Amino acid sequence: SLNNVIGGSSLLVGSIEADWRFLPRFAIAAFTDAGNAFSGSPLSLQQGAGMGVRWISPIGLIRVDGAFAVSQPGTPFRLHVGIGPDL
Secondary structure (H helix, E strand, O other), X not given: OOOOOOOOOEEEEEEEEEEEEEEXXXXXXXXXXXXXXXXXXXXXXXXXXXXXXXXXXXXXXXXXXXXXXXXXXXXXXXXEEEEOOOO
């Protein structure tokens, strides 16, 4: 709804990713991410981890990632598809 701010005035995020190219145009990746939006303290970081496939296509990098929300109850799964460079 309008005028209901979710998050905070500050943002802290971090990510670590390891890629392994197993063919000239394909790679696999393993990653973990952590962060959250907050105002003041206490800061409660949320964490996710997953794996993905990278295709170095003629139009740019295409990523298909599966990740688990490690810090959420039941560690829900999400699928992410990305095209082009990370901005």
